[in-house]
Amino acid sequence: MAGNTWGRQFTVTSFGESHGPAIGCVVDGCPPGLALTESDLQTDLDRRRPGQSRYVTQRREPDQARILSGVFEGETTGTPIAVLIENEDQRSRDYGKIQQVFRPNHADYAYIQKYGRRDHRGGGRSSARETAVRVAAGAIARKYLRERLGIEIRGWLAQMGDIHLDCVAPDTVNDNPFFCPDPDRVAELEAAINVLRRDGDSIGARIVVEATGVPPGLGEPVFERLDSDLAAALMSINAVKGVEIGDGFDCVRQRGSEHRDELSPEGFLANHSGGVAGGISTGQPVRAALALKPTSSITIPGRTVDIAGEATEMRTTGRHDPCVGLRATPIAEAMLALVLMDHWLRHRAQNADVTPPLSPIPGDL
């Protein structure tokens, strides 16, 4: 496949370019009978939407999702759900420079080498705009998981540059444009962004996502493990360069006696594993982290080549984010929702008639 369909049982087929007429997706495999309206998608779309604060890109898109199929009288029917988001704020401007020159560390050069051409307008298919459809599709999964299984998903900004953030007030994450889980640190983030703006530079970020209420048994060893599919899903988000499950790279320095999550009848005694063992969910909270690189769309000039292969210099202008990671939280939550949804359906395909010899033990003590 050419890579634009995600999932195996709950699938998302994504299409659209940043400055084409529309982006959208087709969600296939959703169980019938889920109450669903366009406003269910809009909540998460609005959280991801650009132009909402002065700390992110100023492109203004209403990002109104329209459901074209698969819903009848307010409920899913089991047939494919097509979602369409029109592009509205495609500023008509001169793309001459971007068209001829490869922006360093962008997908421009790779697309040309792969396809021999590219839609250069606003990044075309490689634009982060594509992630809006993931958020829309993820909202469907998220609603099902919450209503049918009691699974709750949340994410937050855990680090931006040298600023480390603890999740001290998870309920406040949506109250600030950074998805910062510590209200006392928001001013610090604002100041850091202002410095980057002034310097014409950018910075990386680390996001944490977590799902609670996940039943044990999700994941298909040996290749389509829950953690494996989650790693792929998170790595497929623009700018992501690293993924961790549970303690992640901290494991390298841990001893087994420290790392192993002991069990008791009352619940797991720790969660270093991030809720996955042998590629299968354990019932503990599923927790992952992702690293996003600093965007390369900065105003500091950089060396590059043009389409003739000649050396030149590039300085990105236009609307961009000093920290693309700031908008990644709802996208990462959406991908986690999609992974859990797909695995829930696949798990019951094979194992719907299984009764384990013991009841699940609680994920947390």
Place this chain on the structure above:
Amino acid sequence: MAGNTWGRQFTVTSFGESHGPAIGCVVDGCPPGLALTESDLQTDLDRRRPGQSRYVTQRREPDQARILSGVFEGETTGTPIAVLIENEDQRSRDYGKIQQVFRPNHADYAYIQKYGRRDHRGGGRSSARETAVRVAAGAIARKYLRERLGIEIRGWLAQMGDIHLDCVAPDTVNDNPFFCPDPDRVAELEAAINVLRRDGDSIGARIVVEATGVPPGLGEPVFERLDSDLAAALMSINAVKGVEIGDGFDCVRQRGSEHRDELSPEGFLANHSGGVAGGISTGQPVRAALALKPTSSITIPGRTVDIAGEATEMRTTGRHDPCVGLRATPIAEAMLALVLMDHWLRHRAQNADVTPPLSPIPGDL
């Protein structure tokens, strides 16, 4: 799918339990005309094989791979290549304890919750023994990539606990049982393992893998990106908890002006990106890192529950590795080879008749 087939164009279907009669795989989609014998698989299998040094598990398996199909008169025919590895050293012993009690942080509990039962002998399907077939399959991909495309793959131990290792002598990696790339530090590793043995404990590790000579254009955005599929492939290896592409989590603290890989007609001026942009290979070396947790099979007793849900204690005995990461290098190399092979074939499916407007620029200056 139930998760035991990897890949889309070059596929590997894996089967077998640790203490069953055999493990093996079927490799489908290999181009015809590749010279291939069983000894081509054996080189890498021998590198992964247990029982070769006193620093790893003492299970002794010859790991002789037998090719059952798909090769005729010394060349691949384009039909599926079945590889069989008989299990020989399945020690006949009392599994009573393991059968009734869940080892903390093993897949035991998750398997029971998913399937309602499990083959408890030696870890059954969740045993690291399964990775032998990945090495065999990877050896086929690796041979093709080397002979047809000039791609070279190598890996090394980059960290064990607090011991950080630089790749100062890549040619010596296979000369020691740790895949240590610095011969002067081997004694240090030996000493650390001896301490762990004495303590009955274990430690994590970090492995780096790299492919040079990768042509630009591999990877299928937006979901089946090269980095995304590589993350999944590496995360599917037993005990892996984190994956990085290029600078990985270091990106969080980097500025865009530092991170971006500038280009010149003579070549890329840096490789922070790990050879992937927008999910597509750039021609730079493809570089990834993985974190392996400390094995939970340690002799220090741990709290757990039994199959009746009652609290109990577990102390693993038998043959195990103080650092499972020590044997992971050939497995990670194999998974990298499989990912590149699959993406090469898929890339040419869609783009075989593309001529980019400029020649690829070198991956390194």
Place this chain on the structure above:
Amino acid sequence: MAGNTWGRQFTVTSFGESHGPAIGCVVDGCPPGLALTESDLQTDLDRRRPGQSRYVTQRREPDQARILSGVFEGETTGTPIAVLIENEDQRSRDYGKIQQVFRPNHADYAYIQKYGRRDHRGGGRSSARETAVRVAAGAIARKYLRERLGIEIRGWLAQMGDIHLDCVAPDTVNDNPFFCPDPDRVAELEAAINVLRRDGDSIGARIVVEATGVPPGLGEPVFERLDSDLAAALMSINAVKGVEIGDGFDCVRQRGSEHRDELSPEGFLANHSGGVAGGISTGQPVRAALALKPTSSITIPGRTVDIAGEATEMRTTGRHDPCVGLRATPIAEAMLALVLMDHWLRHRAQNADVTPPLSPIPGDL
């Protein structure tokens, strides 16, 4: 998967209900550089379009396809091509009867049993309206096959009821509303349809499709053979109940000495096999036939049950075809185009570097 994505390398994801806001599809995997405009899709869409003659359903849909992505400056870019067709003539009427009662031999009852509900308006997802998007997607494949490989695809009505038609004038097929390949027999078909109209009844049809210029080598034994995938593709068209490759069911009475296609350096000496051997194309014309059942939407009352499980009677009113097979020719051509396109790309994924020991012999003497 839930079944709305077709293909493996060249994929079509279909969505939409008969009386929803729109139908459409996403075509993924198209090679870049193919000149493509909306009018390229329109030619075939217009051939399938209802309401064009008084012999088929009188629903009037302009069936204007809009391309939303994947085409830039008149050429495909290699990214997914979304095609949207708005529904316009959704007559607002009382669906009360259809909603409560299962039309015999329609999908109504099966949908209820599967999904527990259905969009009853105009057949919902099970309507033949869905085939419009197949024709649009097929037009893209067809253009590529013609321009890059010289493959020509055509189809015709071979039988309607007891009227058998020979392909005596293939160039006249598009000159009449029946896709009849014999202009002298058109009046006979008209008369037969008029009788059916009068009787409120319907009739079956047999369609033949053929592709010339197909290179040898397409098809992936043992399960994804060219004939196997073609059988699935044709059987997936609404109302199709039988598929034949080459001589099909006539083979049952043939002897091997008659059936086998002998070869000569100048070309194959016959084509009983329909251009496929061992599941792989031979270079002969690929030929298939399909049987379409008489539509069950007739005005003669029939016994059935209602949603409460009670016995009742049903008489279909509204706009319907006395012979649904009459509009199937462009759909069958489209499916043949899709199968060949997908297999061409998959074939070159594995075998792009193969040089057979002898040149292909011509498909026809």
Place this chain on the structure above:
Amino acid sequence: MAGNTWGRQFTVTSFGESHGPAIGCVVDGCPPGLALTESDLQTDLDRRRPGQSRYVTQRREPDQARILSGVFEGETTGTPIAVLIENEDQRSRDYGKIQQVFRPNHADYAYIQKYGRRDHRGGGRSSARETAVRVAAGAIARKYLRERLGIEIRGWLAQMGDIHLDCVAPDTVNDNPFFCPDPDRVAELEAAINVLRRDGDSIGARIVVEATGVPPGLGEPVFERLDSDLAAALMSINAVKGVEIGDGFDCVRQRGSEHRDELSPEGFLANHSGGVAGGISTGQPVRAALALKPTSSITIPGRTVDIAGEATEMRTTGRHDPCVGLRATPIAEAMLALVLMDHWLRHRAQNADVTPPLSPIPGDL
């Protein structure tokens, strides 16, 4: 994919050449807890096995299936089930002629054009020997379907040449080497085969397969319909050239008032549709027919070309079947079992929590 994995949720990956060391398959996705031994596979394997009567090929293979994985203490565990069948009667002989000359209507020429080479020994991968693994895999599906869902599958020879056979005594089908459902006609078949033997010629056959007890709801419209997947599965059997569901090509001459299966609360009043509507099972018996061509391995010489492209003549010698269709019944039954099994699991993935508004009505009155 290269075509050797069948299915989506219940998958079969097949490997092996006719005269290589072994053939086999990996069955993935089987629900855990199914009682399974090698003898469960052997019953159907013995029905397909050659050399059992003088009316079929005299190759003598014990076809002993060995289960290598996925079964523990007599029950499936949910992990992949590998099945191995060693080749024993590979007569050592001179393949010089077959190696250099393409047998008319065999896969020889197509394989060379596709892969540039082929394993010519006994037909290699294109040999009907490969179907033994389908029968083994099908036996697993069949056991599950019978024990868990009460589905019974049977097949019979419906026609050989001009001899039409009615299913008058279904219980006697296994009592004769032809799978003839009418004991009074067995002598007629014997005589016909003797004539073909004498003439050195061959004949085609028509097989019917049927499953009773199939619940409504199986099948995934619009592309992976039950009938569509069944058509592909049956067409993938060697020598098959046509597939019908229900009345098949007879529909062409039927009127809608005759064809449509009316419903009553007591059950369906007919089964022209073969148990499928809109691509979904209705609860009626699922019935299909397949046409097998006369084998081209006959002793009457035929014109052909050699590997240099020169004209020559070919006369097949060795062990072959005058009617390959005679051994196809268990293979067709196996494919039907696989299709139903895969669709059952997929159906419940999406729809496990659906409750239809009415109880299923019986499939037959």
